[in-house]
Structures are given as C-alpha cells and as structure tokens.
Amino acid sequence: METSNAERRKNTGFKISKSKFQAGTASPQDLHNLPTPARPTVDARDVVVPEGYTVEPVMVGLSFPTDVTFDDKGTVYVSEGGSSWPTRPYMPARVIALHANGETETIDMNVQAGPRGITWRDGELYMALKGGYHMQIVKYNLQSGELKVLIDSLPSGGWHEPGGPIFGKDGLMYFGNGSVSQQGVVLPAGFTVDMAKHPLAHDVPGQDVTLSGNNVRSRDPRMPYPYMVETGPFKPFGIAAEKGEVVKGDINCNSAVWRSRPDGTDMELLAWGIRNPFGMALNEEDELYVTDNDFEEKGERAISMDPDCIWHIKNASQPFGSITTPDWYGFPDFCHDGLPVNHPSHLPGRGTPAEMLMENHPPLAGPAAFLEQPHSCMCRMDFSRSDAFGFRGDLFVAEWGSMAPLNSPHPEDLTHGFRVIRVNVKNGTAEPFVHNKEMGPASKVGGGGIERPVSCKFSPDGKSLYVLDFGGVQVTSGNMLAFAHTGVLWKITKKEANNG
Amino acid sequence: MDNTTQMQPILIELDNETRSKQLDRAATWFNNVLLTQASYRKLVQDTVEKIDEPHIKQYLAEIAMRAETHEEVIRGELFSAIDRTPSDIRTALGTMAGKAREALGDMIALTGGARGPWQDLHQVYLSNYNSMGAIAVAEQLGLALGIPQVAHIAFQLVADKSTDQLLLQECVLEMCSMSILYHERF
Numbered sequence: 001m002e003t004s005n006a007e008r009r010k011n012t013g014f015k016i017s018k019s020k021f022q023a024g025t026a027s028p029q030d031l032h033n034l035p036t037p038a039r040p041t042v043d044a045r046d047v048v049v050p051e052g053y054t055v056e057p058v059m060v061g062l063s064f065p066t067d068v069t070f071d072d073k074g075t076v077y078v079s080e081g082g083s084s085w086p087t088r089p090y091m092p093a094r095v096i097a098l099h100a101n102g103e104t105e106t107i108d109m110n111v112q113a114g115p116r117g118i119t120w121r122d123g124e125l126y127m128a129l130k131g132g133y134h135m136q137i138v139k140y141n142l143q144s145g146e147l148k149v150l151i152d153s154l155p156s157g158g159w160h161e162p163g164g165p166i167f168g169k170d171g172l173m174y175f176g177n178g179s180v181s182q183q184g185v186v187l188p189a190g191f192t193v194d195m196a197k198h199p200l201a202h203d204v205p206g207q208d209v210t211l212s213g214n215n216v217r218s219r220d221p222r223m224p225y226p227y228m229v230e231t232g233p234f235k236p237f238g239i240a241a242e243k244g245e246v247v248k249g250d251i252n253c254n255s256a257v258w259r260s261r262p263d264g265t266d267m268e269l270l271a272w273g274i275r276n277p278f279g280m281a282l283n284e285e286d287e288l289y290v291t292d293n294d295f296e297e298k299g300e301r302a303i304s305m306d307p308d309c310i311w312h313i314k315n316a317s318q319p320f321g322s323i324t325t326p327d328w329y330g331f332p333d334f335c336h337d338g339l340p341v342n343h344p345s346h347l348p349g350r351g352t353p354a355e356m357l358m359e360n361h362p363p364l365a366g367p368a369a370f371l372e373q374p375h376s377c378m379c380r381m382d383f384s385r386s387d388a389f390g391f392r393g394d395l396f397v398a399e400w401g402s403m404a405p406l407n408s409p410h411p412e413d414l415t416h417g418f419r420v421i422r423v424n425v426k427n428g429t430a431e432p433f434v435h436n437k438e439m440g441p442a443s444k445v446g447g448g449g450i451e452r453p454v455s456c457k458f459s460p461d462g463k464s465l466y467v468l469d470f471g472g473v474q475v476t477s478g479n480m481l482a483f484a485h486t487g488v489l490w491k492i493t494k495k496e497a498n499n500g
Numbered sequence: 501m502d503n504t505t506q507m508q509p510i511l512i513e514l515d516n517e518t519r520s521k522q523l524d525r526a527a528t529w530f531n532n533v534l535l536t537q538a539s540y541r542k543l544v545q546d547t548v549e550k551i552d553e554p555h556i557k558q559y560l561a562e563i564a565m566r567a568e569t570h571e572e573v574i575r576g577e578l579f580s581a582i583d584r585t586p587s588d589i590r591t592a593l594g595t596m597a598g599k600a601r602e603a604l605g606d607m608i609a610l611t612g613g614a615r616g617p618w619q620d621l622h623q624v625y626l627s628n629y630n631s632m633g634a635i636a637v638a639e640q641l642g643l644a645l646g647i648p649q650v651a652h653i654a655f656q657l658v659a660d661k662s663t664d665q666l667l668l669q670e671c672v673l674e675m676c677s678m679s680i681l682y683h684e685r686f
Contacts, residue, residue, distance in 0.1 A: 024515045025508040035519050036646030042509075061512035063644075089640035098510060474648065481655075483646040485514060 016109040016140055016147050021096065023104045026060055031448070034060070038472040038483035043448030047490065048435050055434070055492050058466070059098065062487030063091035067380055067455045068468045071120045071142075074100030078468065078489055079127070082114030084482070085470075087193055091484045095125065107140065116162050116278075117175075117380070121262070126150075128162035128175060133198055135162040135177050137264060150264030153252045156180065157198030160293075163257065163277040168286045172259045172320060176277030176290060179203050179255040182299075184332025184341075184357055185216045186237040189299030192221045195237050202236045204253040206272030206326045207362060209234070213243025214355040218300045233332055233357040244359075255331045257290055257313055259320065270315040271365065273328040277311075279381040281395060288316035289369060289395060289425055291378040292329070292336060295346075295354075296407035302351025304408075308376045309336035309368035310395070310423060327365035333358050336368050350409050369425045374410075375402040376417035380455035386462025389494050395423040396433060396465060398453035401441060405477040415440045420453050420467055434467055434492060443472050451486065464493045526641045526650075527584035533638050534574050534586050536631035538594025541567040543601050544624050550617035553686045556671050560624075563664050570657050578638065581649040601627055616686055618672070618679030625668040632661040 031042045044055045058076065064084040069077045075097050082093025093114020095107040109115070113131035120126075124139045137151035150173075156162070160178020167173055180201045182189060194201065199222075215230040220238060232241025251258075256272035257280070270288075279291035290311050295303035315323050330336070333356050335346055341354040348354075372378060377400035384391045401417030404410065419435035436442055436449035443451060455468040471486030513519070544564045551557040575586045605619035612619075635657045642650025678684050 023510040023512055026511045026514075027508065030511070031509070035514055038646040038648050056507045057509040058507070059512060060509050061514040063512070089644045091644060096512065102510075104510060472646065472648075481643060481648070481651055483648065483651075484644045485512065485646040489509075 014109065014111060014136075014138070014147065014149065016107060017145065018105055018107050018142075021104045021106040023098075031057065031060065036061070036472075036483065036485050039443070039451065039486035039488075041442075041448035042488055044490070046436060046442065046447035046449035048437055048449075049492055050433065052495050053492055054495055055490055057488050058491045059096070059487075059489040061485045062096070062468075062471065062489065063484035064482060065454065065468050065470060065487040065489070066116045067118045068457050068466050068489060069118045069120045069125075070457070070460050071123075072460060076466070076489070077118055077120060077125065079115035079118045080487075081116060081130075083112045083131070084114075084116075085473075086480055086482060087113070089484065095127075117164050119165050119167065121167055126165045126167075126173070128165055130156060130162060133157045133201060137162075137165050137173070137175055148263075151175070151260070151267070154256075155201065155204050155252065155254050157201035158182075158186065158194050160255075160276040161278045163290060164280045166280050166282060167262070168259075168282050168288075168316075170286060170320065171262065173262050173264070174257070174259045174280055174282065174288060174316065176257040176274070176280055177254045178274075178276035178278060179331060181233075181332070183295060183301040183303070183354070185231050185233050185301055186235070187216060187218050187231065187300050188221045188237075189218075189296075189301075195222060200236045202239075203234050203255060203332070205234055205247055205249045206251070206253040206256050206269055207249035207328065209247050209249065210359045211241040211243065211245045211247065212356050212359050213241055213245070214357055215240045216300045216352075241357075256326070257288070257316075259316065266321065268321060268323055269326045270323060271311075271313050271327040271329060273331045273334075273362075273365075274311060275331045279379050279397065281381045281383050282316075283383045283393065283395070283425070284385055286317070288313040289381075291381060291397065292331075292368075293377055294336060294374050295341065296403075297348045297409060298351045298407055300352045301354045302348035303335065303341045303346050303354050304348045305346055305374055305410075306335040306341075307337055307368075307374055308372040308378050310370040310372075310378065310397070310425065311366070312369045312425065314365065328362040329365050333361060334364060336366075336371060338364060338366050368428075370423050370428045370430060372399075372421075372430070373413075373416040375404055375408050375413045377401055377403070378417075379453070380457070380468075382457045382465075384458060384462070384465075386458065388461070388463045388496075389458065389465065391422055393424075395425050396456050396458075397421050397423055397430075398456045398467060400452045400454050400470060403475050403480060406475050406480055418450065418452060420456050420465075434490075441473075443474075450490070451488075464491050466491050522645060523582050523584065526582055526638075526645060527579065529634075529641060530574070530578055530582070530584070530638060531587045531590040533578070533631070533634040534571070535590040535594040535597065536627075536634045537567070537571045537574055538591045539597035539601065540624070540627040540631045541571050542595045542598025543620070543627050546598070546602060547617060547620040547624050550620055551686070553675075556621075556675070556686070559667055559671065560621075563624075563667070566660055566664065570660065573653060573657065574635070577653050578650065581642070581647055581653065582645070598627070612680075613683075614676075614679045615683040616679050618675050618686070621668070621675065622672050625665070625672045628661055628665055628668055632658055632665060635661065
C-alpha cells in the first residue's frame with residue numbers, strides 16, 4: 001500500500017531501553033584537570049551563592065543536558081538532548097539515572113533530537129521530545145519498560161522547544177510548544193538545516209488570524225543560485241501571504257501552552273502567542289508561569305531590545321475544560337513589553353526592521369509577570385516550596401545566557417544571563433541567586449564556575465536546588481559551537497537544612 | 501567563606517580508559533581525513549599542469565597551494581590537538597588514490613565524450629567535496645570530545661574548502677560546453 005506524505009511525516013520507530021552505565025567518581029584534583037579543554041576545570045569555589053548555602057558538583061561531563069527530575073527513592077534523572085543546540089554533533093539522546101546508592105544507568109532512545117523536558121510521576125518518566133515535524137510527549141514506565149506516546153500532534157520541526165511536561169496539584173499535565181520560526185516567519189537566519197530537514201514546517205496559530213500581507217524577502221540558501229523568495233507568517237519557507245488572508249486556528253498549534261489528563265487526552269489549549277515557553281512551573285497555589293525568550297536583532301525581521309519575560313498563564317486557574325478562547329500573548333507581532341515589533345524603541349541597529357504580520361490582533365493577555373534583560377535566555381524553572389531551603393514562593397529561573405554577538409550587536413547583552421535568578425512573581429522583581437564572581441560564563445570570566453544554566457529544580461524534600469549547567473558554548477557574530485562532555489549538575493543546599 | 505562540600509561527583513565518560521579509546525577512534529578518522537586530502541592535493545597539483553586557460557590555471561594553482569597547506573595542517577595541528585600521530589601509509593595511499601581518480605576521469609572522458617582537462621577538473625571538484633566532508637566530520641568529533649582546537653582547525657579548513665568548492669563548481673559548469681559540445685581543450 002502506498003504511504004502518503006502525511007503518514008511519512010509522523011514520527012515512528014521510537015525505541016527506548018535501559019542499560020547499565022559505568023561512571024567513575026572525581027576527586028577535587030580530577031576536577032582541576034579535566035580532559036576537555038573546552039571546560040578544563042570545575043570548581044564550586046568559583047560559584048557565588050548567598051551566604052548560608054553550599055554548592056557542589058554532582059555530575060560532571062554531561063553532553064548537552066536539558067532537564068533534571070527526581071523520583072521518590074532519591075534517584076536523580078538528567079536528560080541529554082541528542083541533537084540539540086546547535087543540532088550537531090548528535091550525542092546519545094538519553095536520560096542518565098543516578099541512584100541514591102551511587103549506581104548509574106541510562107535510558108537510551110533512538111530519536112535524533114531527544115528529551116528536552118523530563119518529569120517523574122508515579123513510576124513513570126514523562127518526557128517532552130523534539131525531532132521531526134511534531135514534538136512529542138511520551139511516558140516511559142521505569143518498571144515495565146513500556147513506552148506510550150501521549151501527544152504527537154503538535155507542529156514543530158524548527159527553532160524553538162517543547163515546554164514541560166509538569167503536573168499540577170489538580171493531577172493535570174501541563175506542556176508547551178515553541179514556535180517553528182525564530183522571528184515570526186520561517187527564515188534562513190535560523191539554522192538552515194531545519195529547512196532541509198523540515199521544508200514544510202511552519203507556525204500554526206491557536207486562533208483564526210487575518211494576515212497583513214507583509215512578507216519577508218530573503219535568500220533561499222537551499223538553491224544553487226542566490227534565489228530571492230518571499231515568506232509570510234504561518235507559512236512554510238518560500239510561501240508568501242496575501243493581505244486579508246485568514247489562517248485557521250488549530251488546537252494543534254505552536255507558540256502555545258496546553259493542559260490535558262495525564263494520558264494526554266482532553267487536551268485543552270490555554271494560551272498561544274508565546275514564542276518559546278521552554279520553562280514552565282506551577283506554584284503552591286497551582287498558578288502557572290512560563291518563560292518566554294525575546295526576539296533577536298538580526299536578519300530579515302530584526303527586532304531590538306525585546307526583554308525576556310515570564311508570563312502568568314491566567315487560564316490555567318480556570319476549571320479544566322472550560323477554556324473556549326485561548327489567551328494570546330503577542331507573538332509574532334508584539335514584544336514582551338507590550339509594544340508592537342515596529343515601535344521606534346524596537347527598531348534594530350542591524351538587520352531589516354520588522355513589519356506587522358497580522359491584522360485585527362486578539363487582545364493581549366499580558367502584562368508580563370516579570371521582565372528580564374534581553375537575551376538572558378530564561379529556561380527551565382521551579383518554585384521553592386520549602387522553608388528548609390528558604391525563599392518559599394519565589395521562582396528560581398535558570399538563565400542559559402546571551403547568544404550575543406550572534407543575535408545582538410549590543411555589547412551590554414554579552415553578559416546577560418549565565419546565572420540563576422530568584423523571581424518574586426507577585427511584584428515582578430528578581431535577585432541573582434547563583435552566578436560566577438564576575439557576571440558571564442566561566443569560559444569567559446575565568447575559573448571553574450558555571451557556564452550556562454539550562455534547568456533548575458528542587459529536590460522532592462525541597463531542601464536542595466539542583467542547577468543543570470549545559471556546558472561550554474562558543475558564540476561569535478557568525479556562528480555558535482557547543483562542546484559535549486562539558487555539562488555539570490550542581491547542587492545547592494542551605495547549610496542549616498544540610499546539618500539538620 | 502567556604503560554600504563548598506567534600507562530596508565526590510560522578511564523571512560521565514571522562515575516565516582515562518573511555519577517553520583514550522575515543523581519542524584513538526578519532527585518530528583513525530583523522531587518518532581518513534589525511535588520505536582524502538592527500539588524494540585531492542595530488543589530483544589538483546596534476547590538473548594545474550593540464551590547463552591552458554590562464555585564469556582557470558591561476559585559480560587552480562592557488563587552490564593547489566591551499567591544498568598543500570591544508571594537508572600540512574591536518575598532519576600537524578589536527579593530530580597534535582588529540583595527542584596522536586598521523587600515518588605515513590595513509591598519505592601514500594592518498595597520493596595513489598589521487599592518481600586513480602585521474603585515471604577514472606580519463607575513462608569517463610573516453611566513454612562520456614568529454615575532451616581536454618575538463619574531466620580532471622570534474623574529478624578535482626568531486627575530490628574536494630569528499631575531503632571537505634571528511635574534515636567536517638573531524639570538526640564534529642572535536643565538538644563531541646570537548647576540544648575546541650580540533651573544531652577551530654577543522655572549521656577554518658572547511659571554510660576555505662567551501663570557497664574552493666564554489667570556484668571549482670563554477671569552472672566545471674562554465675567549461676563543460678567547451679569540453680562536451682565542442683570537444684575542445686581549454
């Protein structure tokens with residue numbers, strides 16, 4: 001029987017299994033003489049945490065790690081993303097389990113772009129995966145080895161990332177899916193390889209939208225001659241939009257956040273227009289907050305000085321199944337400060353200024369709960385729920401750090417991020433919580449401190465904050481290189497709690 | 501104030517045995533890089549002599565000089581970055597492979613109706629692509645091993661060879677009609 005293109009575009013053939021994994025331990029001397037020149041030293045003494053807290057490395061040598069979670073027996077799980085940021089080289093897509101007795105094992109999978117988010121719940125490891133035309137939410141039974149694909153319908157195949165999955169006190173599963181496009185239109189300013197892998201990928205709106213007819217003109221890097229093409233929003237690369245054209249909204253969209261039952265059924269779209277909801281966290285009142293990363297100042301739709309932000313997803317506080325219209329948070333036409341992308345304050349210093357892509361915008365659901373410096377790249381996050389650690393109710397956010405000068409020409413953006421911040425989401429303020437002695441990654445400022453925090457999660461007892469550090473990355477004005485075996489899992493504990 | 505503890509972290513694939521094995525495997529690939537580059541260098545050196553057209557001859561002469569430099573960088577800096585030594589046998593095999601590609605070009609010309617040095621130029625074009633791909637793989641191994649020096653050396657070589665590839669493609673496409681339709685040398 002002939003296989004249709006639609007069938008081919010489904011992700012199939014997913015295999016997953018556990019295997020023993022031998023990991024040695026490292027002495028302090030070892031940590032000052034690591035065999036990876038990209039990160040030759042790991043030294044907790046170079047990491048600044050508030051007085052009264054200790055910091056220690058738990059795992060060293062991780063390759064492109066993405067998230068951390070814990071089970072109820074003291075096992076720490078760390079996901080390694082496979083083909084991640086940038087897409088090459090691929091390192092094994094897997095989850096490394098460090099058991100309480102010190103033994104290690106891996107959960108290996110054959111997907112190219114692997115686990116981006118992981119959460120343990122009732123003996124199952126829930127994972128958000130990238131790769132192919134759809135992101136996936138799957139669950140893996142750690143006892144039986146059974147794998148179930150729960151969500152496999154959300155359009156992906158481009159720049160941004162899945163968010164979650166996380167679980168609320170209501171027992172529901174919350175997850176997100178970032179936009180395919182980097183700047184609202186699929187353009188070669190992102191990684192060209194995405195166009196080769198997924199030439200049909202595009203953003204999908206969560207509501208019906210009317211297009212302005214503004215297209216973006218760019219070179220088609222796939223062609224042997226310098227072909228110029230026009231691309232519109234919510235279209236594959238090279239397809240132009242018409243003025244007044246209506247693109248139908250779909251629950252299976254991107255730049256969006258959903259919830260469902262734990263088995264993936266009864267999926268409910270809460271919000272869309274969120275460029276990259278990679279970090280998601282629920283506080284003790286079950287209020288949902290998500291991160292969003294700013295537009296970039298480069299290429300054919302350049303936008304300047306868009307702050308990173310944290311959104312409060314207000315629809316998550318409404319009864320399950322009651323959302324008839326999702327909230328819209330502004331992507332692809334509004335910056336996180338609520339101003340349109342073509343506002344004078346967002347005109348770029350380099351690249352082509354952005355034009356509005358939609359007409360008759362839905363009402364904006366902001367303002368943001370917190371605005372952060374541009375290009376801080378806020379990633380995964382967690383609320384403190386314990387007086388033993390302190391700062392109960394504050395949101396701890398891992399900041400991967402700037403990709404300037406690649407995505408911004410402003411020198412002040414070079415040091416944004418590279419830390420964990422503590423956010424008071426009620427009054428929109430924040431304080432640095434974990435950082436190096438000088439702001440910036442260890443590879444720039446020297447020493448054996450942190451590079452790029454990608455996730456932070458509290459241990460189940462609430463006493464320790466685990467900070468997952470992606471590792472060494474070199475960024476120039478033209479490219480970005482990431483080095484495997486340079487990731488570190490750090491553990492931060494309040495001394496009183498440690499002693500008590 | 502000390503904010504650290506004395507816990508011993510676990511090391512992921514950074515122990516001496518695993519590391520040494522992976523570096524040996526990288527060295528094996530680097531010898532393939534050397535073979536493909538030596539093959540390409542020999543082919544492009546020999547082809548320069550066969551071209552009469554002054555501009556293309558100059559382009560190829562410059563490409564040949566770069567090919568020699570690149571081969572030396574691979575033999576020296578690339579291997580040194582992983583503390584391994586290159587195989588002389590692979591270089592000799594590469595040179596032989598370059599001559600074999602010339603013979604292949606002659607055979608294609610004989611059976612395919614092309615004339616003149618165009619078939620050699622075509623083989624140079626394919627050969628550069630082959631060695632460029634091998635070096636690009638070396639770049640990925642540098643990233644996978646956490647060794648920036650390998651990645652940077654390979655990246656620059658690939659960048660140079662990408663530019664050469666554009667030039668070789670242009671020469672091959674421009675001159676194909678002269679060779680195939682007119683049966684003329686150039």
